[in-house]
Amino acid sequence: MTIVLITHDMEVVKRVCNRVAVIEAGKIVEKGLVFQVFAEPQHPTTKHFIQGSSHEIPEEFFKPSSPNRKLLRLRFKGTAASEPLISQIVKKYHVDANILLGWIDRLQTTTVGTLSVELTGTAEGIAGALGYLAEKTVHHEVLQQHES
Numbered sequence: 007m008t009i010v011l012i013t014h015d016m017e018v019v020k021r022v023c024n025r026v027a028v029i030e031a032g033k034i035v036e037k038g039l040v041f042q043v044f045a046e047p048q049h050p051t052t053k054h055f056i057q058g059s060s061h062e063i064p065e066e067f068f069k070p071s072s073p074n075r076k077l078l079r080l081r082f083k084g085t086a087a088s089e090p091l092i093s094q095i096v097k098k099y100h101v102d103a104n105i106l107l108g109w110i111d112r113l114q115t116t117t118v119g120t121l122s123v124e125l126t127g128t129a130e131g132i133a134g135a136l137g138y139l140a141e142k143t144v145h146h147e148v149l150q151q152h153e154s
Contacts, residue, residue, distance in 0.1 A: 016055055020044070020113055028052045041116035045083035046145055056120075074129055077106075077150040078136075080121045086142050087117040095135035101127035122149070 011022065019026055019040060027037040028051055035049040047053045082091075087110060092103050103123050110119035125132050136146055 014055070020111060024114065028055065041083060041113040041118050044111065044113060045081050045116075045118040047081075074132065075124060075126045076132055076148055077124050078122070079147040079149055080123060080139065080144050081119070081147070082121070082142075082144045083118045084116055084143070086144050087119050089142065091139060091142055091144060092121070092123070095125075095138055098138065099127065099131040099135040101125050101131045101135050 011018070013019065023040050025038065026040050026043050027034045028043070028049060029035065030049075030051045036043060036047065036052045043052060044056055047056050092105065095101060096103050103125055105121065105123050107122040108120065110117060125135060127135075139146060
């Protein structure tokens with residue numbers, strides 16, 4: 007049985023749906039399995055719907071506060087949600103991580119989450135940390151960076 011549900015309420019989508027399509031100006035801009043779209047949104051409209059106003063980083067974090075700094079949004083799914091990845095990158099790549107905002111959801115049988123962090127350290131350390139996260143299937147989006 008197929009049911010078509012039209013809503014702006016992402017909580018309803020998470021609880022009820024298996025697949026989702028995001029429509030903007032009458033055109034499908036993104037579609038897929040709910041957990042995939044929530045873990046790795048591609049289109050700005052999808053990111054806006056998923057992020058929601060309650061998950062926005064306060065404006066004061068968008069000011070350069072230290073050299074070699076990146077403000078990031080990390081998106082993870084599945085087993086990456088249960089690993090201590092932030093502590094691993096801090097130890098392995100000698101970066102500092104300031105956790106600003108995060109949330110985690112269970113969608114059907116998959117865990118997805120988003121974590122907003124500020125990474126500071128050497129350019130090589132931050133690049134290494136981002137490479138390590140990518141190996142662990144954690145996708146990142148640079149929200150702001152400041153390099154000396």
